[in-house]
Amino acid sequence: MELDYTIKRSAGRRKLTITVERDRSVVVHAPEGTSDEKIQQVVESKRKWIFEKSGHPQKYRDLPHPPGKELVSGESALYLGRQYRIEMVGTELHEVEFVQRFLIPAARKEKREDALREWYLGRAGEKIIPRVKVHARRLGVDICGVRIVDHRYRWGSCTPRDYVHFNWRLIKAPMVVIDYVIVHELAHLMEANHTARFWNIVRTQSPTMDKARAWLKEHGQLLEQEI
Incomplete structure (x- = not known):
């Protein structure tokens, strides 16, 4: 299965980290100058962990109703x-x-x-x-x-x-x-x-x-x- 992710490079960053956001998007935070090949290698090594995180049944389940509500007295x-x-x-x-x-x-x-x-x-x-x-x-x-x-x-x-x-x-x-x-x-x-x-x-x-x-x-x- 193909794994999509966004790369964010920063000059001040020293280590490469991966986060799975609550909308299931995957973000790689990498030091400036880190090659795409190196990033892909790390992502592939964490593939199982990423899919486990993005498939969490509670943290990432869809909202049962749209966000927000009408604010009226009694709410x-x-x-x-x-x-x-x-x-x-x-x-x-x-x-x-x-x-x-x-x-x-x-x-x-x-x-x-x-x-x-x-x-x-x-x-x-x-x-x-x-x-x-x-x-x-x-x-x-x-x-x-x-x-x-x-x-x-x-x-x-x-x-x-x-x-x-x-x-x-x-x-x-x-x-x-x-x-x-x-x-x-x-x-x-x-x-x-x-x-x-x-x-x-x-x-x-x-x-x-x-x-x-x-x-x-x-x-x-x-x-x-x-x-």
Whole structure:
């Protein structure tokens, strides 16, 4: 069976790694100058692993309904692993407020999805970035910066120049899941591939790793929804 993959070369990258995205696409991250022949050789050596990853019955199953939903009073939205009621309120509010429920101003009714997304982005920056710095200190790794980004299928990533990126959608997940994803990406600054050493680092810093991974497998598709 033919194996399709995308190659992304980077001048700052030292090792070749392969990732299988949640949409089943295969991406090869390679140091600049790595030949196509060398990349194909590595991909072929990982063929069995790639097909096992892309065929995961939970992580990659299709959504039973289209992403997103209409935001109206009585609906709910995820935040830190829990569903909270949404209420449209006709007050002087100009932006979303959270008081154990989401209050969305009537003035933003026509663009309420954008309003809630802006709120999520703000909370992601407030809660995720400080946790990254805490875990970086504990692991003894230096990072150049943290960015909250918009990806549909990746929860986090790190760059060859030691920047770490995290998906704003993570703010919908429990803190135990957020901490696991943070540790996972920071551990890649110490060990590029998913070796035994890598998983030992992650498990030591995130002892609830198995619980977090199980939550992502079961509920990850909810995070992928726009809202």
